[in-house]
Amino acid sequence: MTQSFSSFPIFSDKVNQYWLPEGDRPQPGLYRIVTDAGLPSSRSVMLLDPAGSGGFLTLLPEIARRAGLQPGSDVDAHTLFEALRLADVRLNGADHLFYFSKKEQQLLRDESFTATVRQLTADDADAFATFVSEAPEDDMDEAFVELDHWLVFGCFVEGRLVSAASMYPWSGTSFADLGVITLPPFRGRGFGRQTVRAIGAQALKLGYEPQYRCQPDNVSSVRLAEASGFSRFGTWDVIRSENE
Template sequence: MAEFGEFSPAVIDFWMRGVAPSARPHRVHVVVDPTLSEARSASVLSVTDGPQILAVSPDRAHDMGLAHGDEHEPDHIASALERAGVTLNDPDDIFHFSVAEARALVAETPRHGVRALTLDDRVAFDHFIDAAPDDDVDEAFVELEHWLVFGRFLDDSLVSAASMYPWDDSMLADTGVLTLPDHRGRGYAAATVRALSAEALRRGYEPQYRCQVENLASVAVARSARLSLFGTWKVVLPAD
């Protein structure tokens, strides 16, 4: 069973709002949230070894015949989604630092070659982006203009970068990371993510790391950075 005390109250309050940590595992708990945007009007969070949470807008709940506080078997929810014409994206893994790891992280000194980036690093950052595969750049969503940006330099060249921004009007800060292909597998991405995350924690934010479940390289970075898997998350597929 997941130990929810392992994670900070900010993480629990965001992802499990409306559902008690004591909620039964392997059941789907319905949360009707009028603040959800159309782009996130239906989503399913499967907490690691814990409950599943269906968060839906009032209109989606009406279409599915569900009410706030309902608890159902997963098959029932799958059928309700299908009847309402709701298709969910492929799942993302959601990682956060445990409270104990976060405490250690804020006292950690960044590894050699890792530092914060500013707009003064524009030339180095642009060279870095130009050297990276286009698909990786699009997926990573690392931007020099983001709220926080850190990078790993090697021989004065930027080889890995990670950026972060406050997510969904919350105290969570979502992370993107990108490493040049010739420099992967050396721990640069994990070291950059840890330095970036430490600064976010010092500013009062909770680092969040999301990646597609099948993106094994990105999952490996999260594990190497000593993030813990909170759960998997599927959100409504945008309409064509």
């Protein structure tokens, strides 16, 4: 039996209007072909799989013509990926897209946070530098947490910064893209969750939509997103650049 859309989280209009083309959604297993002449080269092909429905392939008109894909048509996955292969279009690899549902956003707005979780400023440079020196290098590269980002929060244990999250406005939108790192000895104790929720609450107060992205095989990151109250909106993939 097909699960109804009503059983899935309700996201803000901001999220739905940005990601979902107007009109009905395609049925699960199918992809709606959408052309957009205004796409930048870095996103000239985008594949969106929203939870609970079929997906959308949005691409430049000339690439659609090259791939033999008709705008407005619904195609199955095999047809879609074969068309992209014949057009020599390679995708980069999907990311999960997480957002707070409308219900969770209201809970965040009413939530209180302990004094151990707070916004970081330039005055926290020494504590942040120590944090970076103790964090795994691969985690720092992947999470992209920086003290000079638009919004930065941290969680302290006995004066030591053990978890940090930062946000920056994403791609000219009012989405605030989030990265978070917790030092390995302090994982599994809720510090990352507290930090994520605190920075998410502040972003909402400032009129931004918190956005959490991670690769599907990053199990620990997926678990943190869900533990922090995020719901999966879908997966999103883009064309691979020539340098990758």
